[in-house]
Amino acid sequence: MFGAAIIVLRETFEAALLIGIIAAATRAIAGRGRWIAAGILAGLAGAGVVAVLTGQIAALFEGVGQELFNATVLGVAVILLGWHNIWMSAHGTELAAGARRVGQDVTEGRRQLSAILIVIALAVLREGSESALFLYGLLSSGENSGYAVASGGVLGLLAGAALGLLLYAGMLRIPMRWFFSVTSTLILLLAAGMASRMAAFLIQADVLPGLINPVWDLSMVLPVDSAIGVLMHALIGYDAAPAGTQVVFYAVTFLTILAGMWRVRRPLPIAAV
Amino acid sequence: MRRILLSLALIPCLAFAAGLDYTLTIRDHRFEPAELRIPAGKKIKLTVDNQDASAEEFESHDLNREKVVPAKSKAVLHIGPLKPGRYSFVGEFHEKTAKGAIVAE
Numbered sequence: 129m130f131g132a133a134i135i136v137l138r139e140t141f142e143a144a145l146l147i148g149i150i151a152a153a154t155r156a157i158a159g160r161g162r163w164i165a166a167g168i169l170a171g172l173a174g175a176g177v178v179a180v181l182t183g184q185i186a187a188l189f190e191g192v193g194q195e196l197f198n199a200t201v202l203g204v205a206v207i208l209l210g211w212h213n214i215w216m217s218a219h220g221t222e223l224a225a226g227a228r229r230v231g232q233d234v235t236e237g238r239r240q241l242s243a244i245l246i247v248i249a250l251a252v253l254r255e256g257s258e259s260a261l262f263l264y265g266l267l268s269s270g271e272n273s274g275y276a277v278a279s280g281g282v283l284g285l286l287a288g289a290a291l292g293l294l295l296y297a298g299m300l301r302i303p304m305r306w307f308f309s310v311t312s313t314l315i316l317l318l319a320a321g322m323a324s325r326m327a328a329f330l331i332q333a334d335v336l337p338g339l340i341n342p343v344w345d346l347s348m349v350l351p352v353d354s355a356i357g358v359l360m361h362a363l364i365g366y367d368a369a370p371a372g373t374q375v376v377f378y379a380v381t382f383l384t385i386l387a388g389m390w391r392v393r394r395p396l397p398i399a400a401v
Numbered sequence: 402m403r404r405i406l407l408s409l410a411l412i413p414c415l416a417f418a419a420g421l422d423y424t425l426t427i428r429d430h431r432f433e434p435a436e437l438r439i440p441a442g443k444k445i446k447l448t449v450d451n452q453d454a455s456a457e458e459f460e461s462h463d464l465n466r467e468k469v470v471p472a473k474s475k476a477v478l479h480i481g482p483l484k485p486g487r488y489s490f491v492g493e494f495h496e497k498t499a500k501g502a503i504v505a506e
Contacts, residue, residue, distance in 0.1 A: 135494065182456070183471040191448075191477035194468060258458065258469060262494045265455025265472065332466055334444075334479035341482060342465075352462045369465060 132266060132277060136284025139259040142362040143171075143251040144292030146318065150244055152299035153216065153311035157237055160244070167245040171252025178253060179260035195333035198254065202326035205250050208243045209319040210385040213312050215240055218392040259284070314363070316385055321365015323381035324374040331371055339372025425459075427451040427470065430495035441485040441505040450475045457499065461490035464503065481505070 147164065154160045178185070178197075186194045259281065266277045302310050330336040347368040351357050360366035367374060423445055426433045430453060439445050449459050451470040459478070460467045470476040483505040492499025 182469060183474055186469070186471060186474065186476055191475070194476070261456040261469060261471070262458070265457075265494055268472075269455050328465055332468070332478055334446075338482075341484075347463065367465065368462065371465065 130280070130283075132263065132272075132280025133283035133287065135262055136259045136281050137287045138358075139255045139262070140285055140288035141255075141291065141358070143248075143255045144288040145295055145362050146251045147248055148292035148295035149299070149311065149314050149318065150248060152296050153212075153315060154241070154244060155300070157240060159237075160241060163241040163245045164248060167248030168252055170245065171249035172256055174249060174253035175256030175260055178257035179264065182257065182261060189333075192333035192335070195329040196335070199326045199329040199333070199335075201250050201254050202322045202329070205247050206319045206322045206326065206381060208247045209315055209322070210381070210388065212240065212243050212247070213315045213319070213385055214388040214392055216308065216312055216315075217389040312389065316382060316389075317364040319385060320378045320382040321361075321363070324365045324367060324370065324378040327374040327377035328367075328371070331373055336373050338374075339376070341371050342369035343372050343375050345369040421445045422448065424448045424450055425501070427453055427457050427492060427499065429453065430457070430492060430498045432490075432492065432499055432501035435501040436504060437501070438504045438506060439481070439483070442482045444479060444481045447478045447480050448475055449478065456494065458493040459490060460493040461488060461503075463488040464490065466490070467493075 147168065151160070151164055154164075182194070184193075185197050189196055263277055263281050266272050266280075267274060299307075299311065327336065331338045345368065350360070350366070350368060352361050352366065352368045357366065357368065365378060370378075421440075421443060423437055423439060425437060425447065427449065437447075449457075449468070449470050451457050451472060451474060454472050456469060456471050458467060458469045459476070464480055464483075466478055466480065468476050468478055480503070483503075485505050487502050487504050489500070489502040491501075
């Protein structure tokens with residue numbers, strides 16, 4: 129049971145952190161709770177569908193369907209997160225000053241929240257489908273009772289949710305004047321990390337060359353499977369030994385979103401700080 | 402003319418791909434062979450053949466690869482070119498037994 133819980137926790141960990149960060153980042157937008165919940169539910173439903181179709185997806189495009197699917201999911205998430213971050217840097221100050229006005233700007237707020245919904249649904253879908261396959265495998269091997277599998281799954285899920293909540297609660301304690309800088313930096317790094325992961329899938333599918341393999345190797349210093357490595361991997365896309373293409377994807381995504389954020393940033397009224 | 406040039410340009414790719422196919426079989430949540438030797442500095446195509454009745458996730462931090470292999474099916478991954486060395490991998494869903502390594506030499 130604990131073995132199952134740990135694997136489910138590992139699979140849901142990244143989605144949980146992402147939800148925690150987004151929930152904190154959008155705290156000033158009215159009605160976000162419902163949209164986040166809807167994103168999680170849609171993701172869970174999608175995860176079930178993807179788990180059932182895994183065989184078919186994998187067989188597409190001469191056996192690299194899974195990589196292309198994951199890369200697409202990550203690519204969409206990167207674009208939406210980037211857009212969200214740019215939008216937030218245009219409206220962050222207003223949101224901090226008087227949250228209500230933007231919250232009542234129905235169309236714009238709703239468009240933002242639907243982007244959030246999709247990002248969350250995609251994260252849950254990607255990670256959830258692997259958990260579903262794993263749990264189904266445990267169940268079908270017959271060595272474990274349904275009760276043990278279910279309780280292991282629920283335990284892992286709860287632990288993941290607890291970590292997400294912890295991060296969320298921690299972020300809410302950040303003083304308001306740094307809050308938007310912290311959340312937008314985290315989302316920027318999250319998006320860049322996803323772009324790097326997307327590149328890794330495309331290299332694995334042999335769609336893109338790796339260029340330099342690897343650019344650096346820190347697996348002796350900070351292995352990705354150490355506790356800090358796992359956390360850094362989930363938060364900022366840390367990779368102990370990335371391929372050149374991954375580094376390029378990371379840098380281009382990072383700089384593009386950053387440039388977008390700078391372009392739209394309105395002069396900060398000192399009084400609002 | 403352009404078409405001829407293009408097909409000529411593709412010949413090295415075909416030659417390159419030939420003979421560098423490797424297969425790992427998963428049976429009873431173990432990899433066979435547990436140690437796979439491949440040439441260093443070359444790209445290889447690795448087929449993971451899961452003969453078990455449950456899904457497995459091929460995962461290697463050393464190789465930067467992860468892929469779910471559904472029950473009773475095969476999956477293809479592209480690996481390398483690798484520097485000489487030992488690159489370990491696991492079946493994440495059955496980590497106790499499903500362990501192995503690719504040795505590039």
